[in-house]
Amino acid sequence: MSSPVTHIVDDDPAVRDALQWLLKSRGVQSQTWASAEEFLSADSRELCGCLLLDVRMPGMSGIELFDRLRGIGCHLPVIFLTGHGDVPMAVQALKDGAFDFIEKPYDDNALVDKVLAAIGHDAKRCAHANAIRALRQKLEQLTQREQEVMQMILAGKLNKVIADDLGIAMRTVEVHRSHIFEKMQVRSAVELSQLLSTLGG
Amino acid sequence: MSSPVTHIVDDDPAVRDALQWLLKSRGVQSQTWASAEEFLSADSRELCGCLLLDVRMPGMSGIELFDRLRGIGCHLPVIFLTGHGDVPMAVQALKDGAFDFIEKPYDDNALVDKVLAAIGHDAKRCAHANAIRALRQKLEQLTQREQEVMQMILAGKLNKVIADDLGIAMRTVEVHRSHIFEKMQVRSAVELSQLLSTLGG
DNA sequence: GGCACGTTTGCGGAAATCCACAATAGGCAG
DNA sequence: CTGCCTATTGTGGATTTCCGCAAACGTGCC
Numbered sequence: 001m002s003s004p005v006t007h008i009v010d011d012d013p014a015v016r017d018a019l020q021w022l023l024k025s026r027g028v029q030s031q032t033w034a035s036a037e038e039f040l041s042a043d044s045r046e047l048c049g050c051l052l053l054d055v056r057m058p059g060m061s062g063i064e065l066f067d068r069l070r071g072i073g074c075h076l077p078v079i080f081l082t083g084h085g086d087v088p089m090a091v092q093a094l095k096d097g098a099f100d101f102i103e104k105p106y107d108d109n110a111l112v113d114k115v116l117a118a119i120g121h122d123a124k125r126c127a128h129a130n131a132i133r134a135l136r137q138k139l140e141q142l143t144q145r146e147q148e149v150m151q152m153i154l155a156g157k158l159n160k161v162i163a164d165d166l167g168i169a170m171r172t173v174e175v176h177r178s179h180i181f182e183k184m185q186v187r188s189a190v191e192l193s194q195l196l197s198t199l200g201g
Numbered sequence: 202m203s204s205p206v207t208h209i210v211d212d213d214p215a216v217r218d219a220l221q222w223l224l225k226s227r228g229v230q231s232q233t234w235a236s237a238e239e240f241l242s243a244d245s246r247e248l249c250g251c252l253l254l255d256v257r258m259p260g261m262s263g264i265e266l267f268d269r270l271r272g273i274g275c276h277l278p279v280i281f282l283t284g285h286g287d288v289p290m291a292v293q294a295l296k297d298g299a300f301d302f303i304e305k306p307y308d309d310n311a312l313v314d315k316v317l318a319a320i321g322h323d324a325k326r327c328a329h330a331n332a333i334r335a336l337r338q339k340l341e342q343l344t345q346r347e348q349e350v351m352q353m354i355l356a357g358k359l360n361k362v363i364a365d366d367l368g369i370a371m372r373t374v375e376v377h378r379s380h381i382f383e384k385m386q387v388r389s390a391v392e393l394s395q396l397l398s399t400l401g402g
Numbered sequence: 403g404g405c406a407c408g409t410t411t412g413c414g415g416a417a418a419t420c421c422a423c424a425a426t427a428g429g430c431a432g
Numbered sequence: 433c434t435g436c437c438t439a440t441t442g443t444g445g446a447t448t449t450c451c452g453c454a455a456a457c458g459t460g461c462c
Contacts, residue, residue, distance in 0.1 A: 094295040156389045197398035
């Protein structure tokens with residue numbers, strides 16, 4: 001897993017530098033982007049850390065970038081920065097899943113605290129995302145037939161019933177079952193069920 | 202399950218009446234409370250619907266009431282109303298789990314929409330809470346010993362292992378197992394695992 | 403054609419689960 | 433004291449699961 005990086009998106013070079021300097025002085029790695037469009041061109045789905053986003057920018061606004069990112073499956077925690085934010089905008093942003101919304105001028109310590117909180121939050125998210133990814137990888141190792149059988153196992157059906165439903169011999173179901181457990185690296189149907197339940201959590 | 206009610210907490214009788222009238226005209230049941238203290242004395246944990254809360258009130262503020270309610274296990278969705286809200290306050294409220302934050306003067310249609318959204322949201326929460334309650338009720342039917350055995354079943358242990366760990370005969374474990382399935386109304390360890398996984402979801 | 407892989411099936415046995423019938427023992431309420 | 437609940441154990445059998453050994457068939461690749 002990559003180390004957390006705070007991505008700063010602001011059209012003003014002075015602001016970018018000030019933020020980067022502030023974060024660096026507290027030991028927080030950061031990377032700057034001069035526009036929403038620039039950041040969008042990066043592969044943001046793989047990133048870990050957080051996103052410091054100026055609301056008002058020429059071209060694409062921070063809000064719009066936020067929406068776009070969510071649309072393409074990037075769930076990096078976003079902290080908005082704005083010079084003249086109004087309550088409805090802040091409320092909407094947070095309801096849409098923004099992590100925080102800060103008005104300029106900001107307090108250095110408060111901002112760093114929020115960034116650290118966002119990074120901490122994202123660490124959990126990334127860990128969970130990695131667990132999900134590993135699980136999907138295992139699931140993809142299963143053949144079509146094995147996935148069918150697995151569903152029926154999770155439905156609590158006995159091998160005999162599964163065999164009847166699929167119109168195959170019980171022995172075949174047993175073989176599939178064995179392969180499923182092996183590939184999923186579990187030793188019982190209960191473990192399998194618990195492993196899969198982490199997906200829908 | 203009780204039908205949803207919007208609880209209005211505001212010290213100004215005119216505001217309370219206006220809100221109640223507005224909601225009634227849209228078919229939304231409501232109940233008014235003249236102060237935070239008054240609402241706190243109600244058994245708010247059993248309520249379904251939402252909470253319209255004035256931020257600034259004599260005595261306990263809306264924000265403080267909100268915190269208190271969360272503290273005592275009331276998770277009714279809260280919509281704050283404020284005459285002169287600032288961004289930091291709105292942000293903090295939403296981060297603490299408030300459902301919405303509206304500035305006065307409010308738009309009637311927008312407010313009703315938000316109330317309806319909150320009520321819809323709470324319907325799901327109540328349904329889930331009821332499921333949890335039913336599950337807890339079943340769990341409480343289990344004796345101490347049965348709960349121990351259940352944990353070990355969920356850990357994927359075989360009856361033989363459970364018997365060894367508890368220092369009792371395998372037959373006894375089988376009896377417990379049977380009782381557990383009966384009381385929890387499931388027919389296999391897999392179903393049990395899935396039933397319990399709804400708790401941690 | 404040969405080879406790998408997936409799906410299928412059978413045989414037979416070890417191990418585990420499920421269950422009815424039966425019984426002992428302690429705690430607790432009426 | 434009696435009845436109910438809980439925990440415990442045993443016997444014996446039906447059912448199910450788990451697994452090694454063996455093999456047949458089709459698809460797709462080299």
